[in-house]
Amino acid sequence: MGKTGQPLEAAWTGRLLPLLLLAGPAFFLFLFFYYPLGSVLVGGLTDQSGALSLAVIYALLRDPYYLKIIGFTVWQAILSTLLSVLLGLPGAYLLARYEFRGKRLVQALTTIPFVLPSIVVVLGFVRFFGNNGVLNRLLMALFGLEEPALKVLYSFQAILLAHAFYNFPIVVRIVSSLWRRIHPGTEEAARSLGAHGFRLFWRVTLPQILPGILSAAALVFIFCLLSFAIVLVLGGGPRYSTLEVEVYRLAKVSLDLKTGSALALVGAVISLVFLYAYIKAQQRSSFAEQMLEDYERPRLASMLRLRSPRGMFYLLYLLLMAVVILAPMVTVVAYSFQVRSGWGQQAVSLEWYRRIFSGGAYLRAVLNSLFFGAMTVLLALPMGTLLAYVGSRSRFTGSQLLQALVMLPIGISSIILGLGYLKAYRNFPWHIVGSWYAIVFAHTVIAYPFVIRVTSATFRKMKPSLPEAARSLGAGPWQLFWHLELPLVRFALITGAAFAFGISVGEINATLILYNEKMITIPVMIYRLIGSYNFIGACAMGSVLMLFCFLAFLIIDRVGGEV
Amino acid sequence: MNKTQIHYVEVASMLLLLLFATGAAIAAPAVEEEAELVIYAYDSFVAEWGPAPKVIPKFEEKYGVKVKVTSVGDAGQVLNRAILEKDNPQADIVLGIDNNMLSRALEEGVLEPYRSPNLKNIPEQLVFDATHSVTPFDYGYFAFVYDSEVLEDPPESLEELADSRFRKKIIVQDPRTSSPGLGFLLWTIAVYGDGYLEYWSRLQPNLLTITDGWDTAYGMFTSGEAPMVLSYTTSPAYHVEYEQTERYRALLFEKGNYLQIEGMGILKGAPHPQTAKMFIDFILSEDFQVEIPLTNWMYPVDPAVVTPESFRYAPKPERSLQLSAEEIRTNQERWINAWVKLVSR
Numbered sequence: 001m002g003k004t005g006q007p008l009e010a011a012w013t014g015r016l017l018p019l020l021l022l023a024g025p026a027f028f029l030f031l032f033f034y035y036p037l038g039s040v041l042v043g044g045l046t047d048q049s050g051a052l053s054l055a056v057i058y059a060l061l062r063d064p065y066y067l068k069i070i071g072f073t074v075w076q077a078i079l080s081t082l083l084s085v086l087l088g089l090p091g092a093y094l095l096a097r098y099e100f101r102g103k104r105l106v107q108a109l110t111t112i113p114f115v116l117p118s119i120v121v122v123l124g125f126v127r128f129f130g131n132n133g134v135l136n137r138l139l140m141a142l143f144g145l146e147e148p149a150l151k152v153l154y155s156f157q158a159i160l161l162a163h164a165f166y167n168f169p170i171v172v173r174i175v176s177s178l179w180r181r182i183h184p185g186t187e188e189a190a191r192s193l194g195a196h197g198f199r200l201f202w203r204v205t206l207p208q209i210l211p212g213i214l215s216a217a218a219l220v221f222i223f224c225l226l227s228f229a230i231v232l233v234l235g236g237g238p239r240y241s242t243l244e245v246e247v248y249r250l251a252k253v254s255l256d257l258k259t260g261s262a263l264a265l266v267g268a269v270i271s272l273v274f275l276y277a278y279i280k281a282q283q284r285s286s287f288a289e290q291m292l293e294d295y296e297r298p299r300l301a302s303m304l305r306l307r308s309p310r311g312m313f314y315l316l317y318l319l320l321m322a323v324v325i326l327a328p329m330v331t332v333v334a335y336s337f338q339v340r341s342g343w344g345q346q347a348v349s350l351e352w353y354r355r356i357f358s359g360g361a362y363l364r365a366v367l368n369s370l371f372f373g374a375m376t377v378l379l380a381l382p383m384g385t386l387l388a389y390v391g392s393r394s395r396f397t398g399s400q401l402l403q404a405l406v407m408l409p410i411g412i413s414s415i416i417l418g419l420g421y422l423k424a425y426r427n428f429p430w431h432i433v434g435s436w437y438a439i440v441f442a443h444t445v446i447a448y449p450f451v452i453r454v455t456s457a458t459f460r461k462m463k464p465s466l467p468e469a470a471r472s473l474g475a476g477p478w479q480l481f482w483h484l485e486l487p488l489v490r491f492a493l494i495t496g497a498a499f500a501f502g503i504s505v506g507e508i509n510a511t512l513i514l515y516n517e518k519m520i521t522i523p524v525m526i527y528r529l530i531g532s533y534n535f536i537g538a539c540a541m542g543s544v545l546m547l548f549c550f551l552a553f554l555i556i557d558r559v560g561g562e563v
Numbered sequence: 564m565n566k567t568q569i570h571y572v573e574v575a576s577m578l579l580l581l582l583f584a585t586g587a588a589i590a591a592p593a594v595e596e597e598a599e600l601v602i603y604a605y606d607s608f609v610a611e612w613g614p615a616p617k618v619i620p621k622f623e624e625k626y627g628v629k630v631k632v633t634s635v636g637d638a639g640q641v642l643n644r645a646i647l648e649k650d651n652p653q654a655d656i657v658l659g660i661d662n663n664m665l666s667r668a669l670e671e672g673v674l675e676p677y678r679s680p681n682l683k684n685i686p687e688q689l690v691f692d693a694t695h696s697v698t699p700f701d702y703g704y705f706a707f708v709y710d711s712e713v714l715e716d717p718p719e720s721l722e723e724l725a726d727s728r729f730r731k732k733i734i735v736q737d738p739r740t741s742s743p744g745l746g747f748l749l750w751t752i753a754v755y756g757d758g759y760l761e762y763w764s765r766l767q768p769n770l771l772t773i774t775d776g777w778d779t780a781y782g783m784f785t786s787g788e789a790p791m792v793l794s795y796t797t798s799p800a801y802h803v804e805y806e807q808t809e810r811y812r813a814l815l816f817e818k819g820n821y822l823q824i825e826g827m828g829i830l831k832g833a834p835h836p837q838t839a840k841m842f843i844d845f846i847l848s849e850d851f852q853v854e855i856p857l858t859n860w861m862y863p864v865d866p867a868v869v870t871p872e873s874f875r876y877a878p879k880p881e882r883s884l885q886l887s888a889e890e891i892r893t894n895q896e897r898w899i900n901a902w903v904k905l906v907s908r
Contacts, residue, residue: 065903065904068907070772098833119779119782122779123779123782123786126783126788130783130786130787130788131771131787131788131789132786132787132788133786133788151825153772154731154771154772169814228775229779232774232775232781233772233774233775233783234772235772236770236771236772236773237737237770237772237773237906238737238739238773238903238906238907239906239907239908241903241907241908242761245737245739245740246739248739248740249739250742291612292744355783360611361611376627381582399604404758422644422647423647426647426648426650426651427650427651434633495692512606512636513635513636514641515634516633516835517609517632517633517634524606527606527778528606528607528610529777530779530781530782531606531610531777531778532607532610532612532613533781533785533798533801533802533805535782535785535786538782
């Protein structure tokens with residue numbers, strides 16, 4: 001491009017280009033997220049006649065029953081987050097500082113629970129930790145007991161355990177990706193100056209990894225805030241009721257329950273606050289990540305010796321994690337190979353897999369899930385990447401709040417989203433509900449924040465000196481993007497794609513509202529199978545789902561992407 | 564890992580993705596034939612093993628019309644969808660309105676009354692809507708199902724269910740999110756009246772957990788988590804029919820079990836009212852009724868229809884309990900709220 005083009009070009013890169021780039025996603029989000037969401041939440045902000053009023057919210061915040069529910073929801077989320085962080089830190093350390101065989105496999109496996117429908121997780125938990133679960137039957141057989149020895153489930157602890165199961169891998173991933181970039185040299189220096197053990201961690205290491213911990217914690221907190229089937233079933237019933245149960249009741253039973261809309265609104269505001277905190281923390285952490293210097297990592301195998309206390313601790317930790325993470329999933333897979341009849345009979349059979357892959361509705365569900373997953377990737381990936389790019393380059397006041405708003409789908413339950421589509425488009429001449437693209441749009445809305453999360457970290461990590469250097473060599477904005485920035489984020493793109501795919505394949509609540517018979521997906525099929533006494537079939541379908549997610553996440557780790 | 568390898572994986576995964584997308588796009592939703600009757604139904608009605616794949620082709624063949632059955636979640640969501648689309652109805656028939664939901668459907672005014680001539684074959688006590696906006700097609704009873712290999716002396720009444728020997732041995736569902744859950748709450752009210760809360764506080768120590776839906780509860784029950792679960796009297800018939808086991812049995816209680824009657828109705832402003840009436844007549848005919856037991860796991864409303872052998876294990880109570888639609892409408896919100904306050908103490 002000639003010299004005369006410079007002022008125009010500057011205007012392009014400065015204002016016009018970002019605005020133009022944003023028009024598409026903004027339009028899409030308005031139509032398929034903010035507007036449908038608003039049409040549900042507005043119920044909480046209006047009185048009976050439809051005029052704007054804070055009366056419903058006000059009444060809600062004065063009702064001791066709802067206050068208790070909100071209080072409990074926040075309380076369990078805080079504790080679950082703390083537990084996830086505590087459990088996740090040693091793992092983050094191991095992953096950051098050591099090399100070991102199967103590291104990628106471990107990372108891929110730990111991400112699976114995250115995209116599983118809650119009913120599969122609950123069944124996996126019950127079958128492993130329950131009164132008649134594998135663990136208890138093992139203990140009873142070993143020690144000749146009459147009664148189940150471990151009563152972990154149906155208590156507050158069970159809720160925390162299940163939430164940790166879901167969420168500590170997030171902590172491991174986010175924190176380790178920061179931790180691995182912090183050169184052990186700092187710690188060695190501190191050690192030579194006399195800092196040891198806890199003091200060393202507290203004064204030297206922790207401040208460096210804190211932004212990572214905070215951003216992971218904010219994210220985990222939001223996920224725990226939205227959890228409900230886990231809390232209800234594993235907690236032992238309405239003793240541990242969360243906000244989402246009431247919101248669910250609104251969505252399913254009474255459409256115009258104003259209190260329900262108001263509650264959903266309260267939930268959305270809490271989520272928004274934490275998303276804001278998350279974005280703040282993430283910016284600090286990616287600033288820290290710019291200090292990347294690579295170094296040799298020792299092999300973990302050399303550390304795992306039973307004689308040294310440290311080796312013993314590592315071993316115990318790995319064992320515990322394997323039990324907590326893998327056991328419920330393995331139990332589901334194992335159960336899927338049984339033939340009919342209850343858990344007692346041990347005959348092994350491939351019957352269900354034969355049925356699934358021999359065609360008919362089962363195979364259709366599998367193919368549809370792949371289709372929706374692929375379409376979601378095709379939409380969510382460019383959209384998330386664009387938003388992340390613009391977000392990482394904008395420095396105006398309020399940009400962080402705007403970014404929190406863009407991330408909002410993370411904090412909204414998908415049942416509200418599905419309901420929003422119904423409500424917003426009911427009188428629309430062109431029927432989007434029951435069409436395949438409505439499902440793709442809903443999945444895209446749910447998935448794109450995860451693409452943003454993955455790609456924006458990479459965009460921020462890019463040293464500003466790089467594009468400057470390219471520009472001084474005469475590269476235009478497109479060349480810059482195509483030849484420099486895009487190649488640099490390609491790992492993040494693949495990671496984002498895997499997440500978008502996994503989230504779409506596992507999504508159930510919005511799909512159940514929006515689908516029609518031809519668009520049945522794997523989770524819907526699981527829900528149906530369980531609804532008609534077919535638990536083995538449901539476990540087999542669940543195993544297929546896990547396999548897809550595992551493959552998707554394995555691709556990430558193959559290409560060396562980071563989460 | 565070297566550079567060429569990375570490119571290989573990337574390109575391969577992208578190609579795979581595109582392949583899926585195009586492949587599925589070709590296989591999936593082509594333009595549909597114009598349907599001459601649209602039915603909103605709950606999910607399990609539409610499932611491969613549900614009634615729809617059996618009864619719909621019969622109807623289509625008999626009358627030469629094309630029927631489209633759309634699944635819109637569970638029974639509660641079916642009615643919700645109809646209410647949402649009140650001003651612009653997209654369907655002709657809503658299926659799955661039961662005796663506990665009836666008052667809400669009538670109140671919202673979404674249904675068009677139609678009195679089918681075939682109602683003459685149906686016992687009067689099953690015709691639960693006097694306005695004939697909703698026509699019954701099947702019925703069943705809520706019941707506690709127990710595992711006979713674990714429990715030797717099952718309870719014989721609600722009262723005995725609260726006995727301390729069943730501590731932590733029962734799984735029920737939440738009335739806020741599940742229809743059997745709501746049915747059980749109403750059942751305790753039908754038996755204990757205003758004393759239902761007192762009963763629940765005695766029952767509570769026996770509840771292992773309260774689940775959000777029937778599916779989770781029953782899954783936990785068959786996993787051996789607890790020997791008793793709230794379900795239907797027909798549940799054992801399933802295990803006899805498909806698993807050849809009599810292990811699971813349903814309990815009939817002294818004062819009776821709570822009755823659920825399911826029906827369907829024609830929507831006001833339905834695009835195809837005449838065909839819809841033909842369909843209502845059809846659901847009361849033998850062609851439809853005979854399929855109900857083994858696909859919907861309920862009893863057919865037509866007493867002349869012979870139920871399959873396995874239904875010998877689906878006992879019918881001599882006495883059934885029911886609250887009036889009017890009573891439910893005026894009190895439901897209050898009952899549930901009081902219940903939640905009690906159990907969340």
